[in-house]
Amino acid sequence: MNQQDRKRTDWSWWHLLFLVQFVAVLWPPFYNTAEPSFIGMPFFYWYQLLWIIIGAILTAIVHFATED
């Protein structure tokens, strides 16, 4: 492989996965409701806590799919 072939771009389409979590948590109308509640916790709270986990998984996917 010569130097030219190894030139890498900084952009990867995988980065668009990050957009999902930005939209999901930065648009309060999606989640500013009490129902459906989960083990007595209003939707507003468990939805955002759940997105911490989904966000971490999405970040891990991008990490494994792209080069540093």
Added chain:
Amino acid sequence: MQDVNWTALIIFLVLFALITWLGFAAARWRKGDLDLLHEWGLGGRRFGTVVTWFLIGGDLYTAYTFIAVPALAFGAGAIAFFAVPYTIVAYPILFLAFPRLWYVCHKHNYITAADFVRGRFGNRWLALAMAVTGIVATLPYIALQLVGLQVVIGGMGISGTGYTGDLPLVIAFIILAAFTYSSGLRAPASIAIVKDILIYLTAFAAVIVVPIQLGGFERIFAAVPPSKLLLATPGANTIGAYGAYATLALGSALALFLYPHSITGILAASSGRAVRRNAALLPGYSFMLGLLALVGFFAIAAGVGELPEFAAGFKQFGNNFAVPALLLHSFPSWFVGIAFAAVGIGALVPAAIMSIAAANLFTRNIHREFINNAPTDRQEAQLAKWVSLIVKFGALVFIVFVPSKYAIYLQLLGGIWIIQTLPSVMLGVYTRWFNAWALLVGWAAGIVAGTAMFVAANLAPTYTLEVGAFTFPGYSALYAVIINLVLTVILTPLFNLMGGRPADETIAAEYRAPLPAA
């Protein structure tokens, strides 16, 4: 005030003695020559993924966070939960920009963000602006860590009249200053591991035990007034609470990794890949922070605000006493000792890293650039050690003599100021398109505009923008950095016309992992 809680106090002191020993012993951990600035101030860039996780986690999720976020939930309700989307969107930002910063800083032995800006844009005044912003934003943050420490010391029933009441705080700080001086970044890195284990233990115990005592989440949330349970639905001509919530989250996330203590934690990693991995692993702390925010509601449900034994604490510390009061109310004394030690040690770790970060900035970007540009390695490291001491004692004097609300105002302003380094640092790792003078003018405009908005909003971080009949309440930091960016983009071609551009000492390949030899 209640009597001294001896069981809690003894456990607190034992744990404190343990971390004091650890702080001094850390000088010999992954041993390096502490007369070199990158050894003292960055731990020799030797921390792998796991230690970096503890270090950055211990650095960002401070004692003040663990006291103040639940206190905000206790007092103001749902808005406090903005800390959750804040930490969710912060990590993609860490992932995208900061491994690049790590690679280029490693290549050129940059120790601060201002070092990088100096090399990238070749303008010492722009680098000075970055350094001063970083130092000024960090100082009140150190002072606030002391507020966290004060609250738990008060919670154990230790009170004195006048300045003798501050004696425990002074002692804790002398210990902190001494081990930071002798061990550098290795001290908070090793202590962070103990601190984080204690914090996780406390958080999970609180989230499991207290709801059982109070009869489940259903009852807890039923006790929260409906007005605090959700964000207020905005009226017809405003984005209302939604705007404030989302912009506080986004603006705080953009500012988070620009703080010098964050950058110090990132640059201390042993590889850019360790930084990337941590972007996926650090949300473990966010989850805990989210759970802790709920503790503010537990405190409402437990009614600690009305209990006579806590009246003095609430009078002295305001809503910040909600968490200590709930812990005292719900747990046996020995566990209270562990939990309070977690918060107390949780104050020392970030305070140490912050003072090291400020010392690195002063030494590299003010002293070396403007005062003595050829110090020996030893002089440079020695100066940084002294500056870290001065910075910490400045914070201590501030918190002892000035009401803590001023530290809080300054810390809020610090967020508005530090985000103004975003175009130079965070966008700078992607592009050299901006003109250094345009960046400097944009930075100044952002600082002035953000400060003016903060003052106009009666010393609050959300400013209400009015466009015709429509209002947009939002985080001033975000509005101000938009002004900064727009101005920088407009002025760049104009300044380019006026004169040549200094050389960029970095090249594109240095922002990525080195390619394996072909």
